[in-house]
Structures are given as structure tokens and as C-alpha cells.
Amino acid sequence: MNQSEVAGDQRTGVEVTKDKNGVEQVVLRSPRGASARVSLHGGQILSWKTDRGEELLFTSSKAIFKPPTAVRGGIPICFPQFGNRGSLEQHGFARNKIWVIDDNPPPLHPNDSDGKSYIDLLLKPSQEDLKVWPHSFEFRLRVSLAADGHLTMISRIRNVNCKPFSFSFAYHTYFSVSDISEVRVEGLETLDYLDNLCHRERFTEQGDALTFESEVARVYLNSSDIVAVFDHEIKRTFVIRKEGLPDVVVWNPWDKTSKAMADFGDEEYRQMLCVDGAVIEKPISLKPGEEWTGRLELSVMPTI
Numbered sequence: 296m297n298q299s300e301v302a303g304d305q306r307t308g309v310e311v312t313k314d315k316n317g318v319e320q321v322v323l324r325s326p327r328g329a330s331a332r333v334s335l336h337g338g339q340i341l342s343w344k345t346d347r348g349e350e351l352l353f354t355s356s357k358a359i360f361k362p363p364t365a366v367r368g369g370i371p372i373c374f375p376q377f378g379n380r381g382s383l384e385q386h387g388f389a390r391n392k393i394w395v396i397d398d399n400p401p402p403l404h405p406n407d408s409d410g411k412s413y414i415d416l417l418l419k420p421s422q423e424d425l426k427v428w429p430h431s432f433e434f435r436l437r438v439s440l441a442a443d444g445h446l447t448m449i450s451r452i453r454n455v456n457c458k459p460f461s462f463s464f465a466y467h468t469y470f471s472v473s474d475i476s477e478v479r480v481e482g483l484e485t486l487d488y489l490d491n492l493c494h495r496e497r498f499t500e501q502g503d504a505l506t507f508e509s510e511v512a513r514v515y516l517n518s519s520d521i522v523a524v525f526d527h528e529i530k531r532t533f534v535i536r537k538e539g540l541p542d543v544v545v546w547n548p549w550d551k552t553s554k555a556m557a558d559f560g561d562e563e564y565r566q567m568l569c570v571d572g573a574v575i576e577k578p579i580s581l582k583p584g585e586e587w588t589g590r591l592e593l594s595v596m597p598t599i
């Protein structure tokens with residue numbers, strides 16, 4: 296099945312396949328050879344590759360791909376809860392659900408489509424979801440890959456209920472890095488953060504860029520809309536541009552916590568760093584009929 300059959304149009308660079316568990320996956324390809332793979336399990340990006348075929352996202356060698364388990368790696372979507380800040384399962388239920396391809400989404404700006412390979416996914420609550428979170432919503436996710444390999448995710452969450460609700464959200468992005476001790480994050484200096492390792496106590500980051508020598512699980516508050524992850528060893532920089540996502544999660548489990556995770560290799564913490572565009576400290580509230588948009592654009596470039 297190709298995109299023409301899915302959406303009834305002539306878009307190229309979009310292919311729908313099935314994995315060995317029968318879950319549909321959408322492969323996006325740019326004309327220059329970059330690619331991305333999105334699973335309908337969780338609406339999760341599983342892979343993002345450069346035009347030279349280099350994988351830019353980390354996925355654990357022990358990841359479990361069978362729904363409803365969340366996949367350890369890629370970009371899981373945390374919704375309607377981040378972490379355990381609420382009564383729902385960790386990071387909310389969206390990442391464990393099977394999404395559908397949305398053939399007829401409400402239009403986005405032409406810049407979000409022109410010259411890009413893209414797919415629109417949709418999640419609506421099941422009867423089971425409504426029992427644990429009694430709010431009717433429509434969550435539309437556009438994933439697009441530009442000719443230059445930039446990957447963009449646009450989430451639109453609409454309240455289709457007759458009463459307000461609020462939620463938190465994160466694009467839980469597992470970047471692939473050469474060696475965590477060679478990584479530096481810029482754009483979070485001087486910000487306040489909540490430290491998940493200290494009962495969410497509030498601290499202020501000092502002036503320097505972030506480097507890593509132990510476990511980190513922080514939510515930086517009210518960051519600017521650009522954050523950069525420098526990988527010195529291979530001279531590669533990830534640039535994260537975000538809109539509607541004031542907070543930034545930074546997570547690396549380091550050695551001890553890694554050993555406690557069944558779907559994560561003991562030494563794999565060296566090859567990954569999660570840096571998420573998120574809304575956590577001040578959840579989004581939507582009145583009936585209102586919609587929220589959160590946008591994340593990822594690009595990669597050689598470090599100069």
C-alpha cells in the first residue's frame with residue numbers, strides 16, 4: 296500500500312509497511328535520501344536517518360516492539376501526562392495506543408506540506424481510555440521530512456468534549472550520541488529546573504552549558520525556542536526548534552538506573568541523551584472546542 300492508496304493523492308516519498316507484529320509503519324523519504332520511520336504504535340518516530348544513512352535517533356537493542364509496551368527509543372509521545380505527575384500510567388497512554396492514518400486532516404499552513412514527505416496520524420480515546428481519563432479529544436500528529444532532512448512534528452490536540460480538560464505533553468526524543476561524556480547541551484543555561492532525582496525540587500542552572508557525568512532527570516522551565524546538542528567526538532550538532540513547548544526535559548539514566556531497566560542495555564546510556572520539547576510545569580487547559588498546537592523541528596549539522 297502506498298500513500299496514493301492511503302490518502303487518494305499523488306504524494307511521493309511515503310510508503311506504508313507492516314512490522315513483524317503486524318503494526319503499520321510509515322516510511323518517509325526525502326528526494327535527497329534522508330528518511331524517517333513512524334509507527335502507528337504510539338504515533339512514535341522510530342528512526343530518522345541522514346541522506347548518508349546515519350541513524351540519528353537511539354533505540355535500545357533490548358527495545359520491545361510489541362504493543363502495548365512503549366518502545367525504548369525513537370520519539371515516544373507523552374500525553375496526557377508526563378512521568379508520574381498524575382494518576383495515569385507513566386507518561387500517559389498515547390505512546391501505547393495504536394493510532395490511525397488521518398486521510399483528511401484539517402489543513403495546515405502550505406509551508407508544512409510543500410516540498411515535504413509527510414503523514415498525518417490521529418488518536419481518539421477508546422472506551423477504555425475514557426474510563427481512566429474521561430475527556431474526549433482528537434490528537435492529530437503531522438510528521439514531515441523536508442528535502443534537506445529536517446524532521447518536523449506538529450501535534451494538534453482538540454477538546455471535543457463539553458467540559459474543559461488539561462494535560463501535559465512531551466516529545467520524548469532519544470538522540471543518538473557517540474559518547475555521552477563528549478556531549479554538551481546549550482540553550483538551558485541560567486534556567487530554573489525541577490530535578491526528578493530530588494523530589495522535583497527547583498534549582499537554577501549555573502552559567503555553563505550542560506555536560507554529563509552522572510544520572511540526569513530534569514525539567515528545564517521556560518526555555519528559549521532553540522536548544523542545541525553538540526556531539527564533540529563526531530562533530531555533529533542537533534538543533535531543536537520548538538513552538539508551544541516551554542519546557543525541556545533532559546534525561547540520561549547513567550549506569551545504575553540503566554541496569555534496573557529490562558528494555559535497556561547496561562552500557563547503552565553512553566549512546567543516548569533524551570532532550571524533549573515539552574509542556575509540564577503549567578499544563579495546557581482546553582475549553583470545549585479549543586485546540587492546542589505544539590511543534591518541534593529537528594535538524595542536524597556538522598559542528599563548526
Ligand SMILES: O=P(O)(O)OC[C@H]1O[C@@H](O)[C@H](O)[C@@H](O)[C@@H]1O
Binds near residue numbers: 378385491513544
Ligand atoms: O521508562 P519510561 O517510562 O519510558 O521513562 C523514561 C524516563 O523518562 C524521563 O523523562 C524520566 O525523568 C525518567 O524518570 C523516566 O525513567
